[in-house]
Amino acid sequence: MRLVRRAGAAAALAVLGACATKGQVDRLIVDLTTFRIETARRDSARAAALAQVISLNQRIMDSLAAGRQAIRLVENRLSTDMTEIARQLLMVQELTGQSQARLSQLKAQLDARAEQAEAAGPPVPGADTARGAGAAAPTASADQMYQSARSMQLRGSLSTARQAYRDFLRVYPGHALAPNAWLYIGDTFATEAPDSAAAYYDQVISQAPRTAQAPTALYKLALLEERRGKTADARRHYERLLREYPRADEADLAQGRLANLRP
Numbered sequence: 001m002r003l004v005r006r007a008g009a010a011a012a013l014a015v016l017g018a019c020a021t022k023g024q025v026d027r028l029i030v031d032l033t034t035f036r037i038e039t040a041r042r043d044s045a046r047a048a049a050l051a052q053v054i055s056l057n058q059r060i061m062d063s064l065a066a067g068r069q070a071i072r073l074v075e076n077r078l079s080t081d082m083t084e085i086a087r088q089l090l091m092v093q094e095l096t097g098q099s100q101a102r103l104s105q106l107k108a109q110l111d112a113r114a115e116q117a118e119a120a121g122p123p124v125p126g127a128d129t130a131r132g133a134g135a136a137a138p139t140a141s142a143d144q145m146y147q148s149a150r151s152m153q154l155r156g157s158l159s160t161a162r163q164a165y166r167d168f169l170r171v172y173p174g175h176a177l178a179p180n181a182w183l184y185i186g187d188t189f190a191t192e193a194p195d196s197a198a199a200y201y202d203q204v205i206s207q208a209p210r211t212a213q214a215p216t217a218l219y220k221l222a223l224l225e226e227r228r229g230k231t232a233d234a235r236r237h238y239e240r241l242l243r244e245y246p247r248a249d250e251a252d253l254a255q256g257r258l259a260n261l262r263p
Helices: 002-019 022-120 142-154 158-171 178-189 194-207 213-227 231-244 249-260
Strands: none
Touching (some): 142 158, 142 178, 158 178, 178 194, 178 213, 194 213, 213 231, 213 249, 231 249
């Protein structure tokens, strides 16, 4: 392209040289030189702009490559984390299942022992056992029988606990824990048979009036009557508790119930 331009310029000079003055030729030479300088400057500017575009494009490509690499790293890390989380969840589920199975097994063993103890019942004097004639079956201690009944009650086996308390009272009727047994039998009846519950609470109050269970039974009896809508009977029991057991733990509770009791 430059050779063409130079050839054209030379041809123009040759043509003009034949018919133009020296001053005109000099101006033409100056104009051509200026044109070449401006053309070179524009070419240089375009080359610089093109270089900037290429550099910017390269930086963009590098940034995109770095971004893709970062995304791959994040994806790999997330995949690893999710795998670890899934593994830990599986481990927790296995441990939970083992714990539940173990608890169920222990509960089944306790229920079986309780049923065996209930089935054994009190010993029969002079009865023979499988271990030899004349050998009497061992008798459970009072504490063992009482604690067994209490455990059944705490587990929610109310009817079984009720029978266990009755067996305890039959074998050890004068034991110091007898008032507790009467009280707890009343608790097992409190929801399903309020009249039976009231009878056992009354038994504690009448048979063991000087025990710590008496004010407790009196307070529970008052609550029972209050829930049944027998306000007058409830008030009478609360007032009796305050009068006969002013230092009992239930006295403050009874005072508060009385203050809020409707006439």
